[in-house]
Amino acid sequence: MTQDAIAGALVLLLLGADAYASFFVAPTEATMGPIQRIFYLHVGSAWTGLTCFLICFIANLLYVFRRRPRWDWLGVASAEVGLAFTTVVLVTGPIWAHPVWGIWWTWDARLTSTFVLWLLYVSYLLLRTLIEEPDRRALFSALFGIFAFLDVPLVFGAIRWWRTQHPQPVIMGGPGSGLQPTMRWVLLFSWVALLGLMTLLLRHRYRLEAMRGELQMIEREVEGA
Amino acid sequence: MKNLDSIFAAYLIAWGVFFVYFVTVARRTAALREEIERLKNLVNRGK
Numbered sequence: 001m002t003q004d005a006i007a008g009a010l011v012l013l014l015l016g017a018d019a020y021a022s023f024f025v026a027p028t029e030a031t032m033g034p035i036q037r038i039f040y041l042h043v044g045s046a047w048t049g050l051t052c053f054l055i056c057f058i059a060n061l062l063y064v065f066r067r068r069p070r071w072d073w074l075g076v077a078s079a080e081v082g083l084a085f086t087t088v089v090l091v092t093g094p095i096w097a098h099p100v101w102g103i104w105w106t107w108d109a110r111l112t113s114t115f116v117l118w119l120l121y122v123s124y125l126l127l128r129t130l131i132e133e134p135d136r137r138a139l140f141s142a143l144f145g146i147f148a149f150l151d152v153p154l155v156f157g158a159i160r161w162w163r164t165q166h167p168q169p170v171i172m173g174g175p176g177s178g179l180q181p182t183m184r185w186v187l188l189f190s191w192v193a194l195l196g197l198m199t200l201l202l203r204h205r206y207r208l209e210a211m212r213g214e215l216q217m218i219e220r221e222v223e224g225a
Numbered sequence: 226m227k228n229l230d231s232i233f234a235a236y237l238i239a240w241g242v243f244f245v246y247f248v249t250v251a252r253r254t255a256a257l258r259e260e261i262e263r264l265k266n267l268v269n270r271g272k
Contacts, residue, residue, distance in 0.1 A: 042235075
């Protein structure tokens, strides 16, 4: 409990420092003005969401090959936390887009592939509610999770491979791309802060899933008695 | 500051999503912990 409280306080401190850096340390962008400050939360959440889905993918693969319940627990925990971060991306994106583009949403490759990613992981969680038997549920959702992850490279590549309304990449975007140094540091700091939040949420969500496993064992014991 | 309301809305909604999610995980954990305790007591009484 004390460890949790310390971890929670540390994450809150990091997030507070991140908000301060986003508003007061990062310079105001010349073309878009102050609205561009959403960038640090939007991009940081997107990277953190994709990190969660990568963890989910690795856990799904490990479950398929090793069949240990802990990989199933990590898979569902990271899918759910990743979904929370992707929801933030899908909400903050249109709020930023409206004053800049004059529209809330457009079906370009980046926006559509991100929305499809969100739908895929909602389906992953829904699928788990439809299968009663724990081993079958874990295996089917692991296989579906591996399939769902195929959309992640599409999300990453969408603004590199196709012309989109969404801006071109500022990090790993090749020649001509880039970010003002202070902005880059603030963005990286935002990502670190959000990774801290991700770790905290993942830890709690994993514990919940482990407890479900324990509950199933006790239920079997009660039924057998 | 121009568009301050949009920035404020984005941050408020984002932290709202994280906060509500954290609360739902905590509530589910508490309910499950209670259920485990109840069943453990049931098993112990049966032994």
